[in-house]
Amino acid sequence: MLDMAILGLLEERDLHGYEIRRQLRDNLGILANVSFGSIYPALTRLEKSGAVQATDSGPGPEGQARTPKAPHTGSLSGELAVLRARRHPTTHSRRGKKVYRITDKGRQLFVQLLAEGGTLDDARSFGLRLAFARHLAPQARLSLLERRRAQLVQRLAQAEGANVELDVYARSVVQHTADSVAQDISWLDRLIASERAAFHPAPADLTYEGDIR
């Protein structure tokens, strides 16, 4: 789920982890607040699978590899930090920016994740998918919306006869959630209608121009 979002952002431009998090938080923050504990592992596995490439960007415009200057702070804590870092020499990274670039394989994976991947159970996952839906073909976009709609309708139907024997608070929560789901459905209905209108630009026009089989 997060992989898809990251790839979607990298479609626009190359980014490093911190920037990815900021863009997600600033633009889609109300939808999904993603933590670093998710982003960095996600970037690592995307790189490992070949979907993105990391380019170690230097501090200056020359972009050369940074000279590994030792932390000569003179403080005791600094020396201890160096020792600790040497004791765990896993990649022992210098704190430079790692700028990631999407590969062809990544673009392929992105569209696949967008169209089929993952569940569209929760609003989080579906919302992120829809937020990048401009990268989908029109019929795939429509299919995404309709599948989500069907899922919500089913969820609503299941909750129909369940309100019995609940106290005020539980019933209020269930009722409010059901109302929210109903509103999600009508929102999806508007989106679906809009999609169909874009696909058939003259729905009430019965001339021979728009051939429908």
Add this chain to the structure above:
Amino acid sequence: MLDMAILGLLEERDLHGYEIRRQLRDNLGILANVSFGSIYPALTRLEKSGAVQATDSGPGPEGQARTPKAPHTGSLSGELAVLRARRHPTTHSRRGKKVYRITDKGRQLFVQLLAEGGTLDDARSFGLRLAFARHLAPQARLSLLERRRAQLVQRLAQAEGANVELDVYARSVVQHTADSVAQDISWLDRLIASERAAFHPAPADLTYEGDIR
């Protein structure tokens, strides 16, 4: 989060894992669909912490199994049987059940989790908390509602100026999510007003000559 829900159910009566899942799904399913992969580990850690006790007992005192006369055929009947079973949950007491009972420590933990524990970031967590809010003291209940409200207001404010430079789909998702949050807030407002009315049972207590409408 799940621990709280399990303890809340066990406050009512002793249950085993499968029943816990069914009750959650049937009653609060629209809110949170919990999988066995969460429930059984949760029960294990609750038992390990002393909040619940497992009694290896067979069929409990409820024992009255309804005889399901079901003259149905094939796979279609299977679906119908599922639907009917959900409406009329029959407690089949079968082999090797682990029935869990809440302890005093568990009741203590339950109220603590309900009032303070965990984040109330997502609707899932808060909804489950509120669903069991009858076990809270009135002022703790009010505090829960108000903290959630403040959190949503902040979230909404953060998303104010973020709509720029998003395409149609992303903007639609963000806008719809913001609308949902706004509706959540007014729902909370109604609940808070209702709580305050219950706490001050005579809001129209007008000693002076006043207008009562």
Add this chain to the structure above:
DNA sequence: GACCACTATATCGAATCGATATAGCGAAAG
């Protein structure tokens, strides 16, 4: 020069999910 806020990467443990394995049992199907 001390302090603080922001940028930046990384790791850890815990919680949850979805899939899967295993098995008993009742009823319909053949």
Add this chain to the structure above:
DNA sequence: CTTTCGCTATATCGATTCGATATAGTGGTC
């Protein structure tokens, strides 16, 4: 009668995500 099917019931595994925490460079302020 035996097979098959579906429901009940417990458990585990790998993957993902979160929140907390550690580390460190940079730039601005008092």
